[in-house]
Amino acid sequence: MSFFEGHNFFGESTAHLARLINNINTGIWEYNTTTKKAKWSDGFYAILGYQPGEIECSYHNFFENILYYHDKQTFLKATHYAGTGPVPIAQIRLLTKKHGYQWFESSALKHDDDDGQFIYGVLNNINKYKLAEFTAAKTDFLSAETGRMARIGGWEIDVASMSLNLSREIYNIYELYGDIKLTLDEARSFFEPAYRPMLTKAIEDAIKYCKPYDLEVLFKTAKNNIIWVRVKGIPIIDDFGKCITIRGVFQDIDVIKRNGISMQSSINLLDDQNKRLQNFAYIVSHNLRSHAGNLKFMVNLFEETKAENDKEEIFSHIKTISESLSATMGHLDEIVKIQSEISKERKSVSFETIFNNVIATLRANIKASNAQINANFSEVPEISYIPAYLESIFQNLLTNAIKYKHPDREPVINCYTKTDEKHIYLVFEDNGMGIDMKRFGDQLFGMYRTFHQNKDAKGIGLFITRNQVEALGGNIAVDSTVNIGTKFTVRLV
């Protein structure tokens, strides 16, 4: 005989049903609310770990001794459910014989009968699933917390539909809160424009060639904060080796990246300073050596020469060398001074005042060359700077502009300040002979580097200017065309 004959149990004998009820691994109970009598199936005892009849079968025993006190409300609510629709299921803890409290699922149904009002119920042990659920919830919590602390989230792209799935933490990094789901294009639009093609290509390559990627890119959040993020993607392939999913992580690495960048710039700065110091040492050695060498040379000649007029000439050279040595020592002093003056206090200085001072000292040169000097410091009239440096910068750049004037025309020099919010610039433009940047650009600020056949050229001015500017954290850019002129743009701060 089949259970399913007629699709219900109406045709079954009572004995058959009783066997069924007692043998299945589920607790079945019945409670007559009128007589207060309870009936428990064998399975009821069994799931609690008892032999049938081993404990008192009563509602009181169940409610007071077996049901965990904390779950009484839950049980009552589900059992005396008065509404329509499906019977609610309660999850409750019951005391078992050997394993303490375990999780059960309880459902009940009211039924009115001629013999009174009955409640029928079913109990199932769900302890295993419940514990697994707790473990999973704990793991979820832990991973969400880890993600939150590390500012890292996971994502997936389904290649067939090109649909995107982002974890909660990614939305947090996007600074998108609430019920939002981004498409792939939308998610991509948060990346800074310069990095979008790189990202698109990485996704394409992952799909086409199963190539993983790991990028550090700039990203603008929904609240317009620009941050560095790391996007790492790994293609997941099907049995045929075709990429079906790209799975990856997305991390806010702003703090790390910015530290790294500032560290790198410190390293570059130190590197530059080191190179300059070494260069300086070579230059000092070069200059002292050439003077010393000449001196020795001349002294030897002086001893070997017999002719009186030759001796005179040699001695005049020795005098020149002695003067050159003093001049070189003076240059060295100036360079050493740059480093010692750096600790001096910056003062608010007026460009106009410094300019006028320098013009006054250079008056003779300016007059002799008939130079026309146009100055305009209205955009930035003042700056906090070391006055002596600013004066020296003006002096060197003006002297240069006059010294290297074009032979065919009178010098016109434009000198002005400008700013771009972040920095203050001092600009010198001349119409002089210009310099071949391709040939000499990299040596322009070198010490004792001279480029024109000019007897006054010492190759010290620009070297000092650059050192002063850089000592205060600025830089100098040069643009020059032979026979047209030169433009120095000094970023002061």
Add this chain to the structure above:
Amino acid sequence: MSVERQNVTACIIDDDDIFIYGFKKFIEIRGVFAEILHFSNGQEAIDYLKNPFYADNLPDIIFVDINMPVMDGWEFTRKFEEIKSRMGKKICVYAISSSVDINDINRAKNNPVIEDYILKPISETYIADIINSCQISPGFSNMN
């Protein structure tokens, strides 16, 4: 048998007037009978070497300074390499400088045009040796 004295012509390219003066004087005093050409930068020297008017008076040895205005020693060696084959004689080039910068020294060593890098102050005997070794005429050994 009469021996025609064949002088070595040396060429010095340096912007340091005192060094050039001393160099010439030294050659004169030591009696190394060499003719001296001098130029104060690489450009002047290249102009001279290229000029067919001076084709009969080319130097045998060139001493070139590294650090000079207008055209420095490095650019000179590049320009010289381009015209070397047209010179019709072998010309040895020596770099001569006060620079102890290892970059300069290595650069000179790796430059096939430069025979040697001579550090200033110059060793007088070494210069004399170089000039003498270039004097290959049969009468050389009789010279003092």
